[in-house]
Amino acid sequence: LASSVSVFCEGADGLEAVRLHRGANVLDHCVLMAGARVGERAVLGSGTLAPEGAYFPPESVSTGQVGGKPVRLRFQAPNEEQQAAENTAMRRLNNDFEFWSFNGVLIGAAIFISPLPQYQALATLTLCAAASQAWGIGFGLALVPAVWLFANLGALAANWVVKWCMVGRYTE
Numbered sequence: 001l002a003s004s005v006s007v008f009c010e011g012a013d014g015l016e017a018v019r020l021h022r023g024a025n026v027l028d029h030c031v032l033m034a035g036a037r038v039g040e041r042a043v044l045g046s047g048t049l050a051p052e053g054a055y056f057p058p059e060s061v062s063t064g065q066v067g068g069k070p071v072r073l074r075f076q077a078p079n080e081e082q083q084a085a086e087n088t089a090m091r092r093l094n095n096d097f098e099f100w101s102f103n104g105v106l107i108g109a110a111i112f113i114s115p116l117p118q119y120q121a122l123a124t125l126t127l128c129a130a131a132s133q134a135w136g137i138g139f140g141l142a143l144v145p146a147v148w149l150f151a152n153l154g155a156l157a158a159n160w161v162v163k164w165c166m167v168g169r170y171t172e
Helices: 080-093 095-115 116-135 139-169
Strands: 061-066 067-075
Touching: 080 095, 095 139, 116 139
Parallel strands: none
Antiparallel strands: 061 067
């Protein structure tokens, strides 16, 4: 289960279990109502509503909802090539080394990225103070917006580089 998933076991007929089968994947902001069943390796994408008594077949992919009903993107099992790719991804997901390596990189990126706003402010103040001492306070104050803009662009570029290094480039 991902973050912000709501599970309601009380329905119109009283308490009913919500069943998640082996390998079921329920992503952010999903709502599972009483009696919902998510089949083996089925995926409920972000914002999916599983109405009371809903059944998501094995290997299906659903996301979001329209008119209170989930939107199914895939109804049946994938072809052999897709199945092989999914099996490889699941093996990598269950590998302790890969799991901790990936999370270590995430933690390192968070440590690197989180203080960027403070670095932006420090760079702006330092450069504008140096400009004020060299050419006067008026020039230093006039320089603040431009320096702040370039500091923000630098932070944006750093974020982009870190995300690209972690996730990679999308290829079809």
